[in-house]
Structures are given as structure tokens and as C-alpha cells.
Amino acid sequence: xxxxxxxxxxxxxxxxxxxxxxxxxxxxxxxxxxxxxxxxxxxxxxxxxxxxxxxxxxxxxxxxxxxxxxxxxxxxxxxxxxxxxxxxxxxxxxxxxxxxxxxxxxxxxxxxxxxxxxxxxxxxxxxxxxxxxxxxxxxxxxxxxxxx
Amino acid sequence: xxxxxxxxxxxxxxxxxxxxxxxxxxxxxxxxxxxxxxxxxxxxxxxxxxxxxxxxxxxxxxxxxxxxxxxxxxxxxxxxxxxxxxxxxxxxxxxxxxxxxxxxxxxxxxxxxxxxx
Numbered sequence: 001x002x003x004x005x006x007x008x009x010x011x012x013x014x015x016x017x018x019x020x021x022x023x024x025x026x027x028x029x030x031x032x033x034x035x036x037x038x039x040x041x042x043x044x045x046x047x048x049x050x051x052x053x054x055x056x057x058x059x060x061x062x063x064x065x066x067x068x069x070x071x072x073x074x075x076x077x078x079x080x081x082x083x084x085x086x087x088x089x090x091x092x093x094x095x096x097x098x099x100x101x102x103x104x105x106x107x108x109x110x111x112x113x114x115x116x117x118x119x120x121x122x123x124x125x126x127x128x129x130x131x132x133x134x135x136x137x138x139x140x141x142x143x144x145x146x147x148x
Numbered sequence: 149x150x151x152x153x154x155x156x157x158x159x160x161x162x163x164x165x166x167x168x169x170x171x172x173x174x175x176x177x178x179x180x181x182x183x184x185x186x187x188x189x190x191x192x193x194x195x196x197x198x199x200x201x202x203x204x205x206x207x208x209x210x211x212x213x214x215x216x217x218x219x220x221x222x223x224x225x226x227x228x229x230x231x232x233x234x235x236x237x238x239x240x241x242x243x244x245x246x247x248x249x250x251x252x253x254x255x256x257x258x259x260x261x262x263x264x265x
Contacts (some may be wrong), residue, residue, distance in 0.1 A: 017172045024171070042234045046241070049171055049204050058210075104243025108216050114211035120205055135226035140261045 007034060007085075011070040013052075015063050015089065020052045023070050027085070034074045036083050040143045043124040044072075044085050047141045050117035060093020064083050066090040084127065086143030093132045096121070096139065150174035150200075152181045161261060162190040163254075167199035170207035170235075177258070179210050186214040186225065192261035193218055200229075203238040215248045224264030226250070228257045240248040 012027050013019035031041035037144055048070070051071040055063050075081055096118050105111035122128060127142040150168030157163055164185050168174050186193055195211065197203070215225040226249040229235045239245040249264070251257040 021169070021171060021173065039237075042237055045202065046204070046234070046238060049202075053172060053204065053206070105247050107221055108212070108247045111212045111216075111244060111247050113212040116205040116208055116244075119243075120238065120241045124237070 006075040009072045009074075011072075012067045013070060015052075015056050015059065015066075015068050015091075017056065019068075020049060020056070023091060024049060026070075028073055030074075031083070034083075035076070036074060036081070037145050040083060041146050043088045043143045044083060044141070047124045048085055048087070049120045050120050051139055051141070054094075054096075054117055055087070055089045055091055057138075058094065059089055063089050067109060080144065080146040081137025082126070082142055082144035083140070084140050087140055088136045088138045088139040090136050093130070094137060095130045097128065097130050150177045152178040152185070153183050156190070157194075157258075160190055161258070162188060162261070163194045163196060165196045165199065168200050168250070170203040172204060172206055174202075175204065175207040175210060182210060182214055183217075186218055191223045192264060193223065194228060194254070194257045194261050195225060196228040196257070197235050198228055198230060200233075200235050203235045204243060208238055208242050208244050211248060212244065224261060226257050226260045228252070228262065230253060231248040 009030050011023060013023050024045055027045055055068060071086045076084045099118055121141055125141040126144050129139045129140040150170055152166050154162055154164045166178055218225045228251050231252050239250055249260050251260050
């Protein structure tokens with residue numbers, strides 16, 4: 001999708017649950033201001049929550065000790081738009097794309113009550129990228145939509 | 149902030165109503181009470197999520213645990229969620245709507261919960 005320079009918004013938060021809620025509110029507010037459709041805001045919101053929860057739970061002491069960066073980029077064009085969120089953290093290097101996808105549960109007994117966050121991110125994202133650079137994890141998840 | 153209340157519709161059927169944001173803090177607020185409410189001798193449990201704005205995977209995990217425990221006691225748990233809500237997106241993206249019945253309204257949930265006996 002071609003178009004003008006994307007709008008870019010940045011937030012820095014601490015790695016704790018209260019800050020995750022602040023980031024959620026920030027995303028919802030900017031999403032509405034930028035005219036991102038409700039469904040796509042929800043997709044980004046779910047992924048944001050799960051990605052930040054993973055940083056807090058599994059990133060280790062370095063993740064908790066340093067700020068977490070959140071960047072939202074919004075591209076809008078006549079035919080639609082796309083939006084992507086990048087989360088950067090100083091935690092243990094972890095490429096979520098290296099994790100094998102798991103099949104949806106077929107029974108209640110088969111369903112695992114944990115480890116669903118990554119599948120939520122994958123299923124809510126049209127694009128998903130990871131890189132480890134400058135001692136930080138950078139996870140980008142995006143979504144797109146047609147005409148608004 | 150999340151809240152949880154309940155009403156006993158009959159000896160066999162209990163409705164549990166959850167509202168608010170079920171992110172990590174919200175889920176932690178209601179998890180203990182949900183477990184207690186779903187551990188009663190009732191055979192059917194309707195967990196009404198119509199008033200839930202958001203459900204993270206940690207909340208979905210709680211629904212799995214409690215639905216499984218109800219089933220192990222010979223019971224049955226169903227959920228109520230708006231088909232176009234963020235909660236429904238959480239249920240579908242985790243595949244949990246395939247293993248815990250989800251109904252769009254109370255009336256259908258009552259029938260579903262009773263059918264599960």
C-alpha cells in the first residue's frame with residue numbers, strides 16, 4: 001500500500017501490569033483518533049497485551065529493570081490502511097516465530113490453560129516480525145483493513 | 149477493575165456474571181471467586197461475559213480450568229459472549245470456542261447449559 005509517510009506514536013512504559021493497562025489505554029485512544037477500525041484496534045490490543053505479558057513473565061530481570069518501548073505506526077490510504085505495533089524490551093532474547101504453532105484444542109481435556117498468548121498474537125496479526133538488535137528484542141505485529 | 153457476581157437460577161443451574169477488563173490484574177481479581185462459584189454442587193454453569201470489555205489469555209486459561217473441573221464433577225459450563233466483541237475474538241483466536249460452548253445471549257445459554265446435563 002503506497003501513501004504518505006506513516007503517522008508514528010511512541011510510548012515508554014515500565015515492565016509491570018499497571019503499565020500494560022496504561023499502554024492498552026494509549027493504544028485504544030490513538031487508534032480511535034487515527035480512525036483505525038474497531039476490529040483492528042482490538043486485534044492490536046490483544047497482541048499488545050499478550051506480548052507485554054510475555055516480557056513481564058518470561059523476559060527475566062533485565063526486562064523488568066529497563067523501560068519497554070511501544071511504537072505504533074499507522075498508514076492510511078484511500079483504499080484502506082494498516083497499522084503496526086513494535087514492542088522493544090531488554091529481556092532475554094526470544095524469537096516467538098521460532099516456536100512451533102500449536103493446533104487448536106479438540107477437547108476440553110486437550111486444551112492447555114497456559115501458553116495461548118503467542119497463538120493469540122499470531123491469529124490477530126496480518127504480519128509478524130522479530131529481530132534482536134542492540135541488546136533488545138523487537139517484536140512487530142501488524143494488521144490491515146480495506147477502505148474506511 | 150473486574151467484578152464477579154452470581155445468581156442461582158435453580159438447584160441445578162448457576163449463572164456467574166463477570167464484568168470489566170480481564171487483563172492480568174483483572175483476572176487476578178476474579179479468579180479465586182470464579183473457582184469457588186464454579187465448585188458448587190450445581191451441574192450447569194453459565195458464565196456471562198457480556199459485560200467483559202477485554203479478555204487476555206490468562207482469563208481464557210481460567211475458563212478452561214473451571215470448565216474442566218465442572219466437567220470432572222459431572223457438570224457443564226457454557227459461556228455467553230457478544231459474537232462481535234473483543235472477548236469473542238479472544239475465544240476464537242485461542243480455539244476455546246471449539247471446546248467450551250459459547251452462546252450469544254442468556255436464552256440460548258440456558259438451553260445449552262441444560263442440554264449439557
